[in-house]
Amino acid sequence: MGEGTWALVTGASAGLGTAxxxxLAARGHHVVLVARSEAKLEALALELHxxxxxxxxxxxxxxxxxxAAARIADAVSVAGIQVEVLVNNAGIGTFGRDAEIDADYNRDVAMVNVVAVADLVQRFMPGMxxxxxxxVVNVASMAGFQPQPYMSLYAATKAFVVNYSLGLWVETKGTGVRVLAVCPGPVDTxxxxxxxxxxxxxxxxxxxxxxxKIVKQSLRALDHDKGYVVPDLKNWPEAHLLPRRPRRLMTRLIGLVLRRFADYQRR
Ligand SMILES: NC(=O)c1ccc[n+]([C@@H]2O[C@H](COP(=O)([O-])OP(=O)(O)OC[C@H]3O[C@@H](n4cnc5c(N)ncnc54)[C@H](OP(=O)(O)O)[C@@H]3O)[C@@H](O)[C@H]2O)c1
Incomplete structure (x- = not known):
C-alpha cells in the first residue's frame, strides 16, 4: 500500500469519491477514477496529475x-496496472414508500450498492x-446499522456493505490486506x-x-485497521447508543421520524 501504487475509486466524479x-493522490497513489460522468472524471484526472x-x-x-466490474477489471488489466487500494464509494439512494418507487430504479440501487461492490471486491482482493x-474501503452509511422505513432498500444495501466488510476484515487478518467500512451520517455532497x-x-x-473531513477520518481509520468507522463525532451517540432491539419497536420509532421526511418530499 505504499506510495506510487494504484488506488481505484468508484463514484470519483463527485462528493466523497472526489475527496x-x-x-489518496495526495498520499502519492496513482488513481483509477470510475463513474459515468466522463468530463468530470477527466477534469479530476488532470487536476490530480x-x-x-x-x-x-x-x-x-x-x-x-x-x-460492470468485469469491464473495469479488463480496463485495469489492459492498462497493465495492479489495484492496491479499492474504494467502493459509488452509491445511490431510495427515499419514500418502497411500493411507490420505480422497480427499475430499485434494481439499479441494488446493482450499484450491492452487486458492483461485491463483484469489484472479488475481482481485486484475491490479487491483494x-x-x-x-x-478495500467500502462506503456504507449509518443507515446500515438498523432498518430505516422510508429508505428501506437503501438502508438494507448499506447493512449489506457494513456486514460484508466486517466479515472480510476478519477473513483477511494476517494477510496484509486491510478492509474498512465507512459509515457516515449526512454529508454535504x-x-x-x-x-x-x-x-x-x-x-x-x-x-x-x-x-x-469524512475522508480524512476514514483514511486514518484505515491506517489503524479499525474495520469500520463512523466519522464525525456528532454521529457517535446515534451510532453507538441507539438501541437496535427490540427490533419491531425500534423500527417503528425510526419510521415515525423518517415518515415526516418522506412526507416532506411529497409537498
Ligand atoms: N452524502 C451523504 O449524506 C452520505 C451519507 C452516508 C453515506 N453516503 C454514501 O457515500 C457514497 C458517496 O455518496 P456521495 O454523498 O458522495 O454522493 P454523490 O455526490 O451523489 O456522488 C455519487 C457518486 O456515485 C456515482 N454513481 C452514481 N450512480 C452511478 C452508477 N450507476 N454508475 C457509476 N457511478 C455512479 C456518481 O457518479 P456519476 O453520476 O458520474 O456516475 C458520483 O460520483 C455513497 O455510497 C453514499 O451512499 C453518503
Missing amino acids: FARQ ERYGVDAIVVTQDLAAPG VARGSGA DFPIANGIRYDEQRLGWLLADPA
Whole structure:
C-alpha cells in the first residue's frame, strides 16, 4: 500500500469519491477514477496529475449495468496496472414508500450498492491477498446499522456493505490486506440532488459534514485497521447508543421520524 501504487475509486466524479481520489493522490497513489460522468472524471484526472504528480486513468462505467466490474477489471488489466487500494464509494439512494418507487430504479440501487461492490471486491482482493498487501474501503452509511422505513432498500444495501466488510476484515487478518467500512451520517455532497431528495437547508444544513473531513477520518481509520468507522463525532451517540432491539419497536420509532421526511418530499 505504499506510495506510487494504484488506488481505484468508484463514484470519483463527485462528493466523497472526489475527496477520496484527492486524498489518496495526495498520499502519492496513482488513481483509477470510475463513474459515468466522463468530463468530470477527466477534469479530476488532470487536476490530480498537475497537483500531485500522480498518474490518473479514467474508466467511464455505469455500475448498474450487468458485467460492470468485469469491464473495469479488463480496463485495469489492459492498462497493465495492479489495484492496491479499492474504494467502493459509488452509491445511490431510495427515499419514500418502497411500493411507490420505480422497480427499475430499485434494481439499479441494488446493482450499484450491492452487486458492483461485491463483484469489484472479488475481482481485486484475491490479487491483494496473493501479494500480501492492499486495502478495500467500502462506503456504507449509518443507515446500515438498523432498518430505516422510508429508505428501506437503501438502508438494507448499506447493512449489506457494513456486514460484508466486517466479515472480510476478519477473513483477511494476517494477510496484509486491510478492509474498512465507512459509515457516515449526512454529508454535504450532491447526494440529495442526484437522488431527487429535498430537505429544509435552514433546519437541517448543520447536520451535513464536510466530505474532505469524512475522508480524512476514514483514511486514518484505515491506517489503524479499525474495520469500520463512523466519522464525525456528532454521529457517535446515534451510532453507538441507539438501541437496535427490540427490533419491531425500534423500527417503528425510526419510521415515525423518517415518515415526516418522506412526507416532506411529497409537498
Ligand atoms: N452524502 C451523504 O449524506 C452520505 C451519507 C452516508 C453515506 N453516503 C454514501 O457515500 C457514497 C458517496 O455518496 P456521495 O454523498 O458522495 O454522493 P454523490 O455526490 O451523489 O456522488 C455519487 C457518486 O456515485 C456515482 N454513481 C452514481 N450512480 C452511478 C452508477 N450507476 N454508475 C457509476 N457511478 C455512479 C456518481 O457518479 P456519476 O453520476 O458520474 O456516475 C458520483 O460520483 C455513497 O455510497 C453514499 O451512499 C453518503
